[in-house]
Amino acid sequence: AQTVTQSQPEMSVQEAETVTLSCTYDTSESNYYLFWYKQPPSRQMILVIRQEAYKQQNATENRFSVNFQKAAKSFSLKISDSQLGDTAMYFCAFMSDGEGGSEKLVFGKGTKLTVNP
């Protein structure tokens, strides 16, 4: 079974600075998808960024980017120019490539990020 580990329960960063959230996973599959979700106090789950395992290029979405190291099974999230609205729980998630069928998301325990003014 796949597992996802987020080793940083809590982190804080000053507004406008850069922060990196860590995530490692364990799988024997060769193709899969990786995601970062944001959960603000409203508890809505919001997709931040996603990566397909066979793509070597790291995904970027505006201020958010990932460092995907397939051999090391590492998928870290970098937030640049942090904003107060980035304060939230961040979850790393893994999804198998279901070959035509939807697959479940396996989540890490989350990292609580606080952006300080």
Place this chain on the structure above:
Amino acid sequence: DAGVIQSPRHEVTEMGQEVTLRCKPISGHNSLFWYRQTMMRGLELLIYFNNNVPIDDSGMPEDRFSAKMPNASFSTLKIQPSEPRDSAVYFCASSLVGAVYNEQFFGPGTRLTVL
């Protein structure tokens, strides 16, 4: 699009009572997922459906939990009888099989408190 709709948003009940949570997926989506979020266990899948058929219910804690999807636009998660340890936030998510990344879209969740 209205997104995934869940009801109720909050539910407070007493131990032993039956609880029914409801979900309306995004129109056109053909996969539906029920997740539970607790402090102790984090986010975990309970069950998911493809084309209204249950595919994986290995996450359903015990026989007190049941889920149905009678049609493509509606699903229920029922707990009978409820216990205090069932207190959690329950999320419903939907996706379109074959879409890019099979991205799952989450509803706002139902916060369940069992006294």
